[in-house]
Amino acid sequence: MSIQSGQSAIEILGPEQPESAAILSAQALQLVEELAERFNVRRDELLQLRLEKQAQIDNGKLPDFLPETASIRNSDWQILGIPADLQDRRVEITGPVERKMVINALNADVKVFMADFEDSLAPAWDKVVQGQANLRDAIRREIDFTHPTTGKSYALRPDPAVLIARVRGLHLDEVHLHWQGRPIAGALVDFGLYFFHNYQQLLDNGSGPYFYVPKLQSHLEARWWAEVFAYTEERFGLQPGTIKATCLIETLPAVFEMDEILYELRNNIVGLNCGRWDYIFSYIKTLRNHSDRVLPDRQAVTMEKPFLNAYSRLLIRTCHRRGALAMGGMAAFIPAKDPAKQEWVLNKVHADKELEAKNGHDGTWVAHPGLADTAMAVMDQYIGELPNQMAISRDSDAPISAQELLEPCQGEATEAGMRANIRIAVQYIEAWISGNGCVPIYGLMEDAATAEISRASIWQWIKHGTHLDNGQLVTVQLFEKMLLEELVTVREELGEARYENGRFGEASELFRSLTSAKELTDFLTLPGYQILTQKTVA
Template identity: 65%
Template sequence: MGTQPVSSRHALQLDPEITKNHQDVLSEEALIFLSALVEKFADRVPGLLADRVEKQKKFDQGELPDFLPDTASVREGDWKIRGIPDDLLDRRLEITGPPDRKMVINALNANVKVFMADFEDSFSPTWSGVLDGQRNLTDAINRTITFTNPQNGKHYELNENPATLICRVRGLHLTEKHVEWQGKAIPGALFDFALYFFRNHRTLLENGSGPYFYVPKLQAYQEAAWWGEVFSFAEDHFDLSRGTIKATVLIETLPAVFQMNEILHAMKDHIVALNCGRWDYIFSYIKTLRNHPDRILPDRQVVTMEKPFLNAYSRLLVRTCHQRGAMAMGGMAAFIPAKDPEQNAIVLEKIKNDKSLEANNGHDGTWVAHPGLAGTAKEVFDAALGDRINQMDISRSDDAPITAAELIEPCEGDRTEDGMRHNIRVAVQYIEAWISGNGCVPIYGLMEDAATAEISRASIWQWIKHGKSLSNGKTVTAEFFRECLAEEMLVLKDELGAERYNGGKYEQAAAMMETLTTSEHLTDFLTLPGYELLD
C-alpha cells in the first residue's frame, strides 16, 4: 500500500489522503492523539495475538480449556470493581447496530436504555463507512443529528430523551489498513477508540454521561490489562480522573469464560459489566475445540441457551459479575419481526422464552437487534425487575460451583442436510453483503452479523474435518460440500432473482465460502480475508 504523510507533527501515514468531506473527523488534533496511542500501545498487539496462537496449539494437541492455576488468588480474593455510573445502572434492554445515520437515530429513539453503536460484528469497515460512522455518533452526542430519506422524504431526528450511547470498537485481530505506523497497519481497535474518545468525551461528560465502550473478542486477561492501560493513558492525557472511561467486555470466546474474574480484576478501574456474546461464543467453542471429535456441535438452530454448556456460561457470568459489583448482560435476540401475524406470534414467543431464561438466571439486561422487538423483550425484564433497576442483588452464591467440564460439555442434537444447506445460503449471503460494505443483514427472519456467519462456515469445516455423518446417513466431505454449495447457489439465484444475483458479488462470496470451508486450517475470522476486498 502506498503511503501519504499528512503531517510532521505525528508519525502516521494515511492512504488515501483525507478528503475535505472527512477533515472534520480526522482533524490534526485527533491524529496527534491517535499517534500517541499507537506509538505507546500498537506494538504490543502482535504479541497478544501470538499468545492466542500458542494457546490454540495446545488445544489442538488435546488440552482442554480450564481455569488458570496461577491466578487462583484473584478468583478467591475479596475485591470489587471501582463502580458504575448512574446512567449505566439500568440496562434492562439494549439495542445494537452499525453507526449508519438513520440507524443511530432510530436506535437512540427506541424503547431501550442503551444503544451500542457497532464498529465490529454488524459493521463492514469500509474507510468511508468508518469515518461517516464516527461523524454520525458525534452528531448524535451533540444532539444535531438528522436524516431525510432521499427516496420518500421521510425525516428523522432525535427524541427528547435518547438512550445512553456505548461504542463497540473493533477486535484486536482487525487492523485499519488505511492508517500505517512504521510501515504497518495500525490496530482498528485503537483507531475506533481514539476517534470516538477524542471527539466526544467532553460533550458526553457535560451531558451527564461519559465515554463508554464495548470491548469484543478478548481471549485472555492480559488483553484486558492492555485495554486498561489504554484507558488510563487516555484519561491521564486529558487530566481526567481515573475511571472516567467505562467499558463492558463481551465474554464471547471460550478461553475468556475461564478468566472472567481475571478480566474484571485487570480492568477494575474501568469495567462495569460483562456480556454473554453468545453467537461468537458458539463460534469460539467450535474454533477452540476444532480438533476434538467428541465436541462437535449440531445444527446451529438447535444450539440454544437451554443447552447445558451455554446455560452454565450464563449462570457463571451472573455469579462472577455480581460478586465483583459488576453487571451481567444477556445476549442477542437476532430475530426480526415477521409480516405474517401467525409467524410473528411465534417470533415473539421465542423472544419471551429466551429472555425469560436470562432474567431467571439473574442477568441485569439483554440485547435485541430490531426496535420492533424491544417491547416484548423489555416486558420480560420489567416483570423480573419489579421495582429494582437491575438484579445485582442476585448472587447465585448458593449454586454448586460450575466446573470446567460443564462449560465444555458436548452438545446434543442432530446434524442435518437441511441445516447444512441453510448454513451455506446464510453464510454466502452474509459474506456477499459484508464484502459489498454492509455488515448487518436480515436473512430468513434473523438479523445476521459476522458471528452467525462464522458459526455457519466453521460448523461445516469441522464436520468435513472429522467426516461426520448427517441424520440421513450421508457423510460430510469436501466434495459433498462443493456439490451442496453449487446447488444452493442456484437456489439463491432463484430466491433473489437473476437481476439482483448478477448485480451482486455472490460468485465471489461463494468462492470465499468454499476456500474458508475446505481449507486445511480453520481461518480465525472470515473478516480477515474479507477485509482485503473492502475499499
C-alpha cells in the same frame, strides 16, 4: 497516494471523505499516533500468545481455570463502580454506526444503544469515517437524516438512549491508517477517534466515554485495555475510571478468566456480556481438533444447552460477586409481516429473554426496535422498580466446573441445517464484501458472528467425518456439490437481477476456500477485509 496528516506522522491511505477534515484532524490523529506508539507492538504480542495457546489446545490440552491466578478468584474485591446512567441497562439495542440506524436505535424503547464498529459493520473506509461523524453529531444532538428516495425525515428525540461504542477486536487492522509503515490496530483507531471527539461533550451531557470491548481471550488482553484507558485518562487530565467499559465474554478461553478480566479492568469495567453467537463460534474454533466436541445444527445450539447455560450462570455469579453488571445476549430475530409468523417470533423472543431474566441477567440485547417492547416487558417483570438484578448472587449454586463449560452438545447435524448454513453464509459474505455488515436473512438479523458459525460448523463436520441425519458423510465434495445447488436456490430467491448485480461469485469462492481448507481460518473477516478494501487503499 498516502498523505501526511499535518502534525501527526500517521499516513492516511484511504480516499478523502466529506467528514475527513473534521474526524481526521491533526489533533485527533495525534492521539491515535500516541496510542499506536505505545500499544500496537504489545497488541501484536498478544495475538501471538493466542496462537501459542491455541496450539496447546490443538495438541490435546483442554481450556481450564488458571492455577496461577487462583488468588484473584478466591479473594474478595469489587470493581470501582458504575455510573448512574449505566445502572439500568435492562434492554439494549445493537447495530452499525450508519446515520439512520443511529437515530432509530437512540429513539427506540431501550436503555442503551451499542453503536457498532465491529461485527455488524463491514469496516469500509467511508463507513468508518462516516460512523465517527454520525456518533459525534448524535452526542451533540445535531443528527438528522432524510431518506434520499422516500423523503422521510428522521430526528433525535429529546431523551435518547445511552450511547456505548463497540470498537473492533484486537485481530483487525485499519489498513487505511499507517504508523511507521504498518497498519494501526482498528481497535485503537475506533477508540482514539471516538474518545477524542466526544469525551468532553459526553461528560457535559451527564454521561461519559463508554465502550464495549469485544473478543477478549485472556486477562492479559484486559490488562492491555486497562493500560490504554489509564494512559488516555492521564493524557487528558481525567479522573481514573472516567472511561467505562463492558467486555463481551464471547470466546471460550475468556470464560475461564472472567474474574481476572474484571480484576485487570477494575477501575474501568462496569460489566460483562454473554456474546452467545461468537461464543458458539469460539467453541467450534477453540476445540476444532477435539472430535468429541462437534456441535450439531446451529439452530439446535440454544441457551438451554448445558454448556451455554453454565456459561450464562457463571457469568452472572462472577459479575454480581464483584459489583458488575451481567448482560445477556442477542435476540437475532426481526419482526415478520405475517401475523402468525410475528406471533411465533415474539414468543421466541419472550422465552429467550425470560430464561436470561430468570438466571439473573441485568439486561439483554435486541437487534431490531420492533422487538424492544417485548424484551422490555419481560425484563420489567423480573427487575421491576430496581435498576438491575445484582441482588441475585447465585452463591447457593454448585460451583461450575470446566467440565460443564466444555460439555459436548447433543443434537443432530442435518442436511437441511447444512444447506441453510450455506445459503446464510454466502448471502452474508456477499453483503459484507459489498460494505454491509448487518443483513436480514430468513427472519434473522445476521452479523459476522452468525456467519462464522455457519461456515465453521461445516468445516468441523468435514474434519471429523460427521454423518448427516440422512446418513450422508460430510466431505469437501458433498459441501461443494451442495454449494452449487444452494447458489441456484439463492439466485431464485433473490431474483436474477439482484444476483447478477451482486458479488455472489466472489462470496461463494471465499466461502468455499474457507470451508474446504485443511486449517480453520481464525476469522472470515480477515480475508473478507482484503476484498472489501482492495480498491480503497492508495
